[in-house]
Ligand code: NAP
């Protein structure tokens with residue numbers, strides 16, 4: 001007997017997602033696949049049913065799996081989610097005929113160092129450093145050890161290419177194609193005045209670079225770190241080093257033009 005072809009279906013809890021998952025599972029089963037709702041590490045594919053938030057949570061909950069993902073959009077925006085619920089038959093047909101390409105999605109790693117020890121976070125969209133108490137935050141920004149600026153403002157977003165259409169985009173950062181090997185350092189409400197000078201635009205750095213943010217003394221206990229929408233708080237925070245992660249996420253792309261048509265239809 002040959003090994004079963006296992007597919008994980010990871011769905012959020014809304015009604016439309018549950019209905020879509022049920023239909024998807026029935027259709028996959030009819031084609032001979034074994035569908036798992038409990039994450040199976042032996043699966044060949046992860047299908048995430050929901051919006052972008054569901055995709056982010058599926059990645060974090062399953063610890064950045066190397067099993068490729070495809071998304072069925074039942075979310076509000078669903079920029080990551082290529083397949084529409086009405087196109088499930090077409091998707092299964094193309095999947096079985098290997099009519100897709102696999103794109104590598106990069107993650108941003110943060111080494112968060114307090115005065116005592118360092119902690120590690122990885123983000124798919126971005127990692128944000130911002131004030132926890134509505135005060136202007138001051139931090140020194142270094143790129144590969146070079147001092148760039150003493151930043152003053154609300155905070156800084158370090159975003160991945162695939163996260164560039166999320167928070168980064170809302171604050172005026174550039175859209176970066178997901179397979180490019182870069183990080184974008186985007187200021188949140190930077191102050192540029194006679195009192196303070198901060199860069200007003202984002203900086204796109206090479207994928208091999210390290211971006212370091214060193215907090216000025218009075219912010220060591222009033223700074224928040226937000227990774228893909230989830231808050232983390234540390235005592236005696238000193239500095240954060242950002243790099244592109246060695247870990248990658250794999251996404252199946254069925255239509256190479258989708259990214260551009262999505263940009264137009266979802267953002268304009
Ligand atoms: P959420 O509040 O539902 O997310 C806000 C919106 O961002 C949703 O419409 C979501 O799409 C969309 N989104 C998420 N990742 C995206 C991406 N890579 N490209 C384009 N749009 C994207 O919360 P969530 O669903 O848990 O997502 C967390 C993300 O929200 C964070 O990583 C951050 O990027 C973003 N965020 C944005 C702002 C802002 O724009 N001012 C502020 C805070 C956080 P779905 O509707 O499909 O979920």
Ligand code: MN
Nearest residue numbers: 051052053054
């Ligand atoms: Mn959401």
